[in-house]
Amino acid sequence: MTRSPNSAGMWLARPFTERSxxxxxxxxxxxxxxVSILxxxxxxSNPLHVSAYTVTLLGKYLCYALLAVAVDLVWGFLGILSLGHGAFFAVGGYAMGMYLMRQIxxxxxxxxxxxxxxxxxxNWDQLPWYWHGFDMAWFAFVxxxxxxxLLALVFGFLAFRSRVTGVYLSIITQALTFALMLAFFRNEMGFGxxxxxxxxxxILGFNxxxxxxxxxxxxxTGVALGLGYIICRAIVGSKLGRVSIACRDAEARTRFLGYRVERVQLFVFVVSAMLAGVAGAxxxxxxxxxxxxxxxxxxxxxxVVWVALGGRATLYGAVIGAILVNYAKTVFTGVMPDAWLFxxxxxxxxxxxxxPKGIAGLIRHRKVDTTPETPAGKEATA
Amino acid sequence: MSIRRLLTQGLIVCCLLLSSVPAHAQSSDDQAQTLLQALADSSYADKAGAINDIAKSGDDRARGWLDAFANGKLSRIEKSGQFVIVLENRGRNWTVADALTGEPIGEVSRRDLDSIRINNSLRRDLDGILAVIDLTVKDPARRLTAARALRGSIDDTMAERIGDLLKDEDDSRVRDALKEAIAIHQVQLGDVSAVSALSGSLNSEARSALTAATRSDDPELAAAAKDALKKIRQKLKWNHAAETLYFGLSLGSVLVLAAIGLAITFGVMGVINMAHGELIMLGAYTTWGMQQLLPGQPGLALILAIPAGFLVSALAGIAIERSVIQFLKGRPLETLLATFGISLILQQLVRTVISPLNRTVITPDWMSGSVMINEALSLTLNRLYVIGFALVVFAGLMLIMRKTRLGLEVRAVTQNRAMARAMGIKATRVDILTFALGSGVAGLAGVALSQITNVGPNLGQNYIIDSFMVVVFGGVGNLWGTLVAGLSLGTINQLLEPWAGAVLAKIVVLVFIILFIQKRPRGLFPQKGRAAEG
Amino acid sequence: MNVKRVIKLGLSALAVSASLTATAADLPPIKVGILHSLSGTMAISESTLKDTMLMLIKKQNAEGGLLGRKIEPVVVDPASNWPLFAEKARELLARDKVDVIFGNWTSVSRKSVLPVVEELNGLLFYPVQYEGEESSENVFYTGAAPNQQAIPAVNYLMNEVGVKRWVLAGTDYVYPRTTNKILEAYLKDHGVADSDIMINYTPFGHSNWQSIVADIKKFGNQGKKTAVVSTINGDANVPFYRELANQGVKASDIPVVAFSVGEQELSGIDTKPLVGHLAAWNYFMSVDNDANYDFIDSWINYTGNDNAVTNDPMEAHYIGFNLWVQAVRKAGTTDVDAVKDAIIGVSVPNLTGGYATMMPNHHITKPVLIGEIQDNGQFSVVWQTPSTVAGDAWSDFLPGSRDLISDWRKPLRCGNYNVVEKTCGGKEKVAAN
Incomplete structure (x- = not known):
């Protein structure tokens, strides 16, 4: 069910034919x-020179953008409002962090x-078992x-199997990330x-x-964002993607048509979690x-706010939202430290x-709208 | 030790003198000045002697000096060496009165005052002495407090004196407490016969004395103490269970209070109100504001804060509804985004306008301390009030939702907006009122929370996630669900805490919620029928 | 610009030491970065430190600035977000080119900023008591190390109060963990049995203290004098003290000595039920000293709030800023390397009537004061060390750091020199020097 009838090549090539x-x-x-050239x-001394500080800052924005794309994939195209995607981002980050720690x-x-x-x-006298292997780059990257x-698989399996939907799903994703936060705060966990x-x-021998x-x-990061974007577009454009959009708009109906909704959901959810993990790493x-x-x-x-701000279910909107909000944060916290939250x-x-359609809505205003409207009733619970 | 004994001995004698015989010998002010000077200039170790001298002086102002000294309010004006009692000690200038004549002097700069310092052990001694004096007052309640305070802190002379007092004591509770005090003292001295008097006691000092006795060299005493402790532990078990249950209910009622407003705005209206926490915060700040408006009457201010907090938050809620949420009809998810923005603005507003620091909210006397059920089980009063308050608020809400026109209309609009409008219900008005109600209840939660936790800009953030958990766990749109969910999550948490520690307990509760939702995807009390699909 | 000219001007200005406004206006200002959270969870503690710095800078400018130049504060808001701390530090150093940074409160924010400050060779003055076990060439620790706060406090309780049983209660993060580890080792060295020590950790912002306080009460009922050593952080303290008061735990029975509760935290609590509980700091607002009164007066004037309080980290900034000013004067430049060398050994008056000296390990000398809480939210000093104590970067009570010392003077120039192995551990660049 999760396999597209098209050949794998076609499946991945399709996004390149899309204008957006x-x-x-x-x-x-x-x-x-x-940026690299500048x-x-x-x-x-040149005023157009892009400093290392700016490069790192932009790199951070791109990471956030990739995370936002991952969130948009599940929210915009699957109708799952995940309020816990930070968990996957952080787990990916910790995997990388453990590798970097071992490199010291x-x-x-x-x-x-x-x-x-x-x-x-x-006063720990030996490395905990789950730290083993992280001295090897390939292991850490895997x-x-x-x-x-895996986290998304287990969590998604439980949630989608028992048809937890809508706000219930949102809240338990939040519970997941909250529980993980508390757990990682504990020094006994061995994550600092x-x-x-x-x-x-x-990293990899480079200072x-x-x-x-x-x-x-x-x-x-730029390459990862590009790849992530292509993968998401490919999924969205494939038959699987159409089924997932169908799930978003009318889950029960899709199920009655004979599609195994939970498998589609699980697949997209896991892919999204992995993208978030890469962003974190x-x-x-x-x-x-x-x-x-x-x-x-x-x-x-x-x-989620970045995605909504940029425009849901467009993917590029998520990127715009993430970069814009974080750029605004950087500027505001420096320029008006007392009032930036206002x-x-x-x-x-x-x-x-x-x-209402975010910033992407502005861009799309002049173009033909390709994304189906979301029925309001569905959104109420999503 | 010997200093302390000497001191108490002397003090008891003269304090009794002071309290029983009206002042007859007004010592000269010069003498008083010398006495206080000795107190001021001696080191902590020697201060005991100085206190002794003051008490022995027979001066009827001595009690006042010692009281002021115990509270750290006895001071000396640096330049003139005049001793004063500080009446008000906040800000740059302090209001003082002459210690010798009692005449008010007015404000003196803090710079010019030298306070006569006291530490814990001196304060403890003084407390004991003041307690002995209190044993002779008329009011039996004060005698009882004094008698209870004496347990575990008496010595030979005091024991003797207490023995005398016991003969004339007619209040049975005071008698019991005094007897226990003597028994504790005897056990401490190694008297086996006294152990039996303590074997049923739940008092912690008695337990403390018995535990110490089990380490005694005298095998008979050690064995007897062990036996007595065993019996006490048996009794304590039930008390501990009751205590844990109480802790759970009180945590649960806090959760219920925090979540119940959300159960209306989110559960009934479907607005994902991320600013809910900040509405709670506004309620708490209203309490603080009321106390600032009514200085010296924290209790009255707190009571007035209940309607005021409701009003402030409700008005804020109306403002939010009118300015933002009404434009997001049919796009409830976007309310998450907008209200998240509002919550940031409200937080920073409080930081800018009031202060980024926590504010002091005073707990009125009738809410501080605890009710003693028995010696081992006391229920903290502030939490008891919060439990009661939560139940009252819940009952009130249920009444509104079930028995009033508004409640009927709210339910109608939630279930089928178009149909309700067709029936002539003004849906917009209902929206405003519902949101105001939910927000106002959040304000009430804030008033209650101000008695338990910090009142600061972050107050709301600490409760928003818990609130959502409670509402969802209980079943969206069901007030009963919120009540049951809040209370049971609180209790589970408190049951787990002694075993797992605070952090793990919370993690376990969260995992429990996740797993529970798998079992019952629509919470404890799922909505039935068509409304469920809304 | 010509650096020499600047220095010359600065020196001559110093010599005249009077109205410099004319020259000050011509030269580019000295930039001081202020890196304290103004929003988020830490704003509650850190925002006053920002104001303290602004006040100190204003005062310094009113007195003619430094080296004949005005001092210009650069304020940013890292918003209690740790990665943002690193980003903002980089912004201050790389973009705004500040000469020095005063900032941070939490350990994690310092750890986040540390690599940036080292990489870009900046100067950071860190004003809060911390867990030690760190010494960076670019960081100056003006808050207390554990041996300047925790150990003297425990000594006081052990010797003066006669405490035999200990509850070590803290928030679960590195400062309480380390402090409690050090204290545990220290107590055991002094013959305290395992069963007489209870250790408890709670999460940040913990608000439900019912069962923990009940446990403490039970632990204290065993016939030995018991005390609680609290490293509970910030916001969790108010509900903790409230619960203590409501469950009737009195200071005369079970005193609580806190390392993170100062005047500012108390200003958010109704302190009547807390009278007699203790805190250990290196400064109290109630200290009877003219320099302190002047500081308080200028703070009250600056904030325009008659009830504004001062606290220990504010004093640390006061000391840190003055140390830096003196070092810049001594070096004649704000150049980081020159200031780093010049500042070691510089002494400035503190607010408690003594002097604070910058030691070679980048920690300063401080007196240790134990205060009892009064009903007006102030502390009354009940004990203090006879002289100042030098901060110890590496604790003598932890097995990993027992043999380490820190000395940033030439020729050693090492933050973690192992005196047994005679090697400078860790960082390559240090070893290479």
Missing amino acids: TQWFLGILTLAVAL HLALPV GDRGVYGNPTLPDFMVFL MVLLAPG GNNGLTDFKD LRTDATRLGLFIA LYVPQVGIINPSEFSPLFSIEV ALGGLFVLVTVLL
Whole structure:
């Protein structure tokens, strides 16, 4: 049921024929290339020079954008409002963080070759079992996909099988991330408690504190975002995607037509969780810390707000929303530290009231609307 | 130790003198000045002696000085060396009165005052002494408090004196407490015969004394104490169970209060109101505001804050509904986005306008402390009131929803908006009133929470997620569900806490909710019929 | 601009040491970054520190600035978000090119900022008591290390109050964890049995203390004097103290000594039922000292609030700022490396009548004061160390750090030098130097 009748190649190639995807990939490539050139080619004194600080900042935005795309995939095209996607993001981040921790080796303050500093600090005498393997990059990178995927699989299996829908599903996703946050806060868990994982040195042998590594990470994030976008478009455009849209708009009807709704839901949910995990994994080396606050339910809600602000069920809207809100945050917290929450809160309210389809709605205004309208009754519970 | 004994000995004698015989010997002010000077200038170790001297002086102002000293309000003006009693000690300038004449002096800069310092052990000694004095007052309630306070903190001389007092004591409860006090003292001295007097006692000092006795070198005493403790533990078991249940109910009632407003705005209207927490916060700040308006009457202010808190939050709710939510009809999900923005604005508004710091909300006297059911089980009063308040609010809401025209209309509009409008119900008006009601109830929750937790800009954030959990666990749109869900989640949490610790208990509860929703995808009390598909 | 000219101007201005407004206006200002959360959960503690810094800078400018230049504060809001702390630190250092940063409150925010400050070679003054076990070349710790707060407090309880049983209650994060570990080791060294120590951790913002307080009461009923050593953080304290009062735990029976409760936290509590509970700090607002009264007066004037309170981290900023000012004067420049070298050994008066000296391990000397809570939300000092105590970056009571010392002077220049193995552990760049 989850397999498209088309061949795999067609399935993945389809997005490239779409106008919106072409535009998106074009702009993304251009932006990444431009930033890289401006960073590398121009001298620091040039006003157009893009500093390493800006590159990292943009890299962070792109990570958030990928996370927002993942959320939009399940919310916009599957009708599942996940208020806990931050959990998958953070789990991916922790997988990467554990790898980076192991890479520090004996350069920690206590000079212990195997134990990370925080374990020495708390008198642990050996590495917990779940930390093994993370010294190998390939293992860690597999875990970046596998850990959030598995979490989503188990959670989704339970939830979709018993047909938990609508707001109930939203709230239990929130419970999931909240429970994980509390768990990761516990120092006994062996993930560094509230301090989380920090003070990373290098990734794949490259020093994280050099500008070249930063640029590399930024480009990698751009590529990941592009790939993630293509995968999502491919899923959405495939038969599976049509079924998932059908689930979104009329779940019971789809079920009566003979589709195994829960399998479709599970598949899309797991893919989305993995994308979120990748976003988290790229986020951690760029911001230099992963800590349980990424599990905070408020963060997950904020991600949903980005998507809504950018325009739901468009994917590129999610990217716009994520970048815009976070850019606004960066600017406002520096320019008006005492009042930025007014500006941000006001922005949310105004956009909701004045731009019901988000910013993407503005762009799409002139074009033919390809996304089906969502019936209001459905949304009430979604 | 010996200093303390000496001190108490002396003090009891003269305090009794003070309390029984009206002042006859007014010592000269010079003498008083010298006494206080000695108190002020000696080190903590020597202060005991100075207290002793003051008490022995027979000056009838001594009690006042000692009281002020015990409360850290005895001061000396740096330059003149004049001793004063501080009446008001907030801000830069303090209001003081002369310690010798009692005449008010007015405001003195804090800089110019040297306060005469006291520490815990001196305060404890003084408390004991004041308690002995209180044993002779007329009011039996005060005598009882004094007698109870004496348990575990008496020595030989005091024991003797208490023995004398016991003969004239006619209140049986005071007698029991005094007897127990003496028995504890005797056990402490190693008297086996006294153990039996304590074997049924639930008092913690008695338990403390018995536990200490089990470590005694005297095998007979140790064995007797062990036996007595065993009996006490048996009794304590039930008390602990009752206590845990009470803790659970009280946590549960807090959850119910926080969630019940949401059960209306979210459960009944379908508005995902992320600003619910901030509406609670507004209620709490209203309580603070009322107390600022009525200084010195925290109790009255608290009572007035109940309608005021309801009104403030309800008005805020109406403002939110009119300015934002009404434009989002049929797009309830977007209410999440907009109200999230509103919650950020409200938080920052409080930070900017009032302060980013927590505000002090005073607990009125009738709400502080606890009701003693027995010696081992006391129910904290503030939480008892909150439980009662939660039930009253719940009952009130049920009444409104079931018995009034508004309730009928609300239910009609929720079930079938178009049909309700066709029947002549003004749906818009109902929307406003419902949202105002839900918001107002959030304000009530804030008033109650101000007595339990911080009143600060983050107050709302701490409760919003729990509130959503409770509503969903109970079943959206069902007020009974919210009540049962809140109380049971609270109780489960408190049952688990001694076993698992606070963090794990909370995690377990969350996992429980997740699993429970798998079993019953629409909560404890699912809505039935067509409304369920809404 | 010509650096030498600036220095010369600065020095000559210093010599004249009077009205410098003319020169000050011509030179580019010295930028001071202020990195404190103004929103989110930590705003409650950190926002006053921002105001403290603004007040200190204003005062310094009124006195003619520094090196003949005005000081310009650059305020940003990291919004209690730890990754944002790192980002904002980078913004301050890389974009705004600040000469020094004063900021952070939580350990995690410091850990988040630390790599950035080291990479970009900035200066960070950290004003809050913390768990120790850290020494960075670029960070100056003006708050208390555990040996400047926890150990003296426990000594006081053990020797002066006669406490035999201990409850170590804290919020579950690194500061309480470490402090309790150190205290546990310390207590056991002093013959306290395992069964006489109870350790309890609660999550941030914990508000339901009923069963924990009931447990503490039970633990205290065993016939030995019991005390609670509280490392409970910020917001969780109000409900904790409320519950203590309501369940009738009096300071004379089971005293609570807190390391994170100061005047500011008490200003949000009705303190009448708490009289007699203790706190250990290096500064109390009630300290009877003219410098302190002046500081309080200027704070009250600055905030325009007659009831504004001062607290220990504010004093730490006061000390830190003055140390930095002195070091800049001594070095004649705001250049980070020069200031880093110059500041070691600099002494400035603190607010409790003594002097704070910057030690080679980037910690300062502080007196330790134990205060009892009064009914007006102030503390009355009941005990204090006879002299100041130097902060110890690496605790002597933890097996991992027993042999480590920190000395940032030449030639050692090492934050974690192992005196047994004679090696400088960890960071390569340090080892290479």
